[in-house]
Amino acid sequence: MDKDKIIALLNNDLEGEHGAIIQYLTHAYAMGEGEMACEIEAIAREEMRHLDWMAETIVELGGIPSLERGSMRMDGESVADWMKNNVLLEEDAINLYTEHIKAVDAPKIKRLLQRILSDEESHHGDFEHFVNKAQREKVKDIRGTRQNRVTQFLNWAIEHEYTVILQYMFQSYRTSNEAAKKELEDQAINEMQHLGWLAEAIVGIGGNPRIEHTGVDQSTKIADMLQADIEIEDEVTAKYDRAAKEVEDHDLKKLLIRIRNHETYHTEVFSDLLEAEEK
Numbered sequence: 556m557d558k559d560k561i562i563a564l565l566n567n568d569l570e571g572e573h574g575a576i577i578q579y580l581t582h583a584y585a586m587g588e589g590e591m592a593c594e595i596e597a598i599a600r601e602e603m604r605h606l607d608w609m610a611e612t613i614v615e616l617g618g619i620p621s622l623e624r625g626s627m628r629m630d631g632e633s634v635a636d637w638m639k640n641n642v643l644l645e646e647d648a649i650n651l652y653t654e655h656i657k658a659v660d661a662p663k664i665k666r667l668l669q670r671i672l673s674d675e676e677s678h679h680g681d682f683e684h685f686v687n688k689a690q691r692e693k694v695k696d697i698r699g700t701r702q703n704r705v706t707q708f709l710n711w712a713i714e715h716e717y718t719v720i721l722q723y724m725f726q727s728y729r730t731s732n733e734a735a736k737k738e739l740e741d742q743a744i745n746e747m748q749h750l751g752w753l754a755e756a757i758v759g760i761g762g763n764p765r766i767e768h769t770g771v772d773q774s775t776k777i778a779d780m781l782q783a784d785i786e787i788e789d790e791v792t793a794k795y796d797r798a799a800k801e802v803e804d805h806d807l808k809k810l811l812i813r814i815r816n817h818e819t820y821h822t823e824v825f826s827d828l829l830e831a832e833e834k
């Protein structure tokens with residue numbers, strides 16, 4: 556199989572992982588705190604590692620990791636229905652990886668795909684178990700339909716966080732500047748924390764988190780990437796700052812200030828990297 560075909564096939568797998576991450580996180584956030592939500596979040600984190608391995612392999616082969624999200628199975632009335640959909644999504648993944656393992660000759664890539672396949676088989680079993688557990692323990696969707704200025708802001712913030720998670724991860728794959736690569740990865744992980752906190756906050760006040768993103772910077776030079784990152788961080792710092800002043804709830808205010816302080820830190824990290832790059 557030629558390189559371009561392998562890259563296309565791995566990108567297909569990567570898109571599937573992206574879809575799985577968002578499907579599982581949506582479920583975990585909707586269920587609030589609890590053992591099952593934690594276990595589902597842990598599965599989503601394993602899918603993030605899969606995505607990361609896939610992206611690194613694509614880059615090693617000279618390809619560009621895809622930013623597209625694969626298809627999701629988001630319907631269902633109850634938590635048990637959602638878990639059934641997760642079983643099906645894992646079946647989709649198992650079928651795809653099995654096919655790709657057969658198609659690829661390169662031993663290193665075959666090995667990686669086999670490693671991932673064994674995780675998906677384990678997730679499949681976990682979700683089968685969760686179907687029964689959700690019924691038995693009557694686990695509920697605790698999201699509400701509340702919409703006001705606060706939920707609107709929080710959903711805007713979630714959209715921002717999702718966008719920068721993708722932006723920083725994909726920039727980290729596309730740069731050979733080791734210092735920038737490490738910082739971009741670290742800050743992407745920090746933005747994932749923000750997304751989780753914001754989603755929990757919105758559910759906590761009876762709202763419904765909407766996990767979508769907007770346009771991701773497509774620069775290819777590291778200086779341009781960092782410039783775009785600094786701009787978006789400056790903009791979001793100002794927005795968190797203003798929202799923190801407006802919000803009345805004490806805990807939410809504290810959360811927004813904490814996130815704002817992280818964003819300020821991100822701006823400083825990226826500014827230092829840009830300065831070093833321009834020297």
Ligand SMILES: [Fe+2]
Pocket residue numbers: 572575601602605648671674675
């Ligand atoms: Fe996976």
Ligand SMILES: [Fe+2]
Pocket residue numbers: 716745746749814818
């Ligand atoms: Fe953030």
Ligand SMILES: [Fe+2]
Pocket residue numbers: 719746788817818821
């Ligand atoms: Fe940030």
